[in-house]
Amino acid sequence: MATGRTHRPATRSRGIPEATVARLPLYLRALTALSERSVPTVSSEELASAAGVNSAKLRKDFSYLGSYGTRGVGYDVEYLVYQISRELGLTQDWPVVIVGIGNLGAALANYGGFASRGFRVAALIDADPAMSGKPVAGIAVQHADELEKIISDNGVSIGVIATPAGSAQQVCERLVAAGVTSILNFAPTVLTVPDGVDVRKVDLSIELQILAFHEQRKAGEEAPPEEETAPPVAPPAATVKKRTDPGSDGDVPAVMPA
Amino acid sequence: MATGRTHRPATRSRGIPEATVARLPLYLRALTALSERSVPTVSSEELASAAGVNSAKLRKDFSYLGSYGTRGVGYDVEYLVYQISRELGLTQDWPVVIVGIGNLGAALANYGGFASRGFRVAALIDADPAMSGKPVAGIAVQHADELEKIISDNGVSIGVIATPAGSAQQVCERLVAAGVTSILNFAPTVLTVPDGVDVRKVDLSIELQILAFHEQRKAGEEAPPEEETAPPVAPPAATVKKRTDPGSDGDVPAVMPA
DNA sequence: CCATCTTTGTGCACGCGTTCACAAAGGCAT
């Protein structure tokens, strides 16, 4: 499998760690900014600072791509921009469909970062017939019935799901069946997909909850340690009273009354 | 610091690994769904499947919170919902401000997942005077001048930045100066903050780029390995021609012409 | 042409996170 250097288990090109791949867009953004300012070269230290990582990590990341730097000088900005773009597959055109043109879907359609970097919004799709034909971000919304045809005609392999949670899995299945192999999911659901399909998840609510955890931790640091060993609610009894509570708060966390 | 069991270096409550914290909201969501269906108990296997993780990981995660399960039975759904909610700090009310009411900010204001789980949108703030007073998601947008007062009056400690990249750092500094200690950043920039302030970043463009990488990898698997050792562009020469290219494509990746 | 100085590329060690596999614990049936 490996072509030349066999001192590493995986082939160079295929062996880029996930963590590194996730940082490449960061580097690319910092480099693009430098490129716009016509900065010819940059050191690992400067670039790392601009990207918000430390320089050792950056150098190691770049080492997975190859030896693109010049010792004593640094990295050629334009050259590195090209190399990273190529590695990420941004030198080609990626048609993308956005399914679910609610508030979020519309925001995504208008989002500049989508259109740049090789991504092209091929279509906006919504299940609501009232949306059909309505222009959003300069593109007419099409009905969900057209989904399969749109994907097939445009050779779409990346789909963005911005529907309510209830429809996400169904939309996902239709996308996959139509040929989509990468999905960016904004719906708060776990998507089940066959092997070979990549799903990335962006969950606004989860990020906030993580922040709340740390915020609480900060607040609790000054205060004395509250009694956390004594559960303020009934411990799991052997026989649990089946709570028949149909009208529970829906998505609101069910905080048990003390 | 530790009360009883001292066989672990960190205190139990404080020693929850980051990776575990990041999964707690997932578990909480799955548990909430079960709670709504009045399911009394759930096994680690079932819950793990619903949350999209494996059961060993889930059990280990829960073990950091305490021994909340019953062997041979599983976990009490309601009890666990409460415990996780408490651990995440969701049993208290978190007022949140959203700064930058463009397409994305409006989408966030309307996002149901925000309002639920203890988060309350205390204010929407925008720098555009034309936006002031305009209702979004039922809340009147306020001008950026009011930022400090709003934060102070409402005791806001969590801020969401949905401004353009250019204003993000400045907004961030004002938020921090006014007392905000947790920031959720949607602007495509690296934010610099003082110690003690948490920043989480959601970057739509980065997620798409990561997908593109894997997509390219999939596509390249069938095709024979392209010559990747021969750089198709000029390698970094000793003396780099300073490219004076003022009108470079802005945010579009600068693909060097061959 | 040589010495010096800067900066890269990377071997190595460490720590965190994941996964396995199993003993302990408790319910349940008889």
Next chain:
DNA sequence: ATGCCTTTGTGAACGCGTGCACAAAGATGG
């Protein structure tokens, strides 16, 4: 009351990612 059966909780091993620290590489000045 006793034994069986299910499921938790966790010790231990493994692998990945991170950061240190330094040798190699190359530019630059004399």
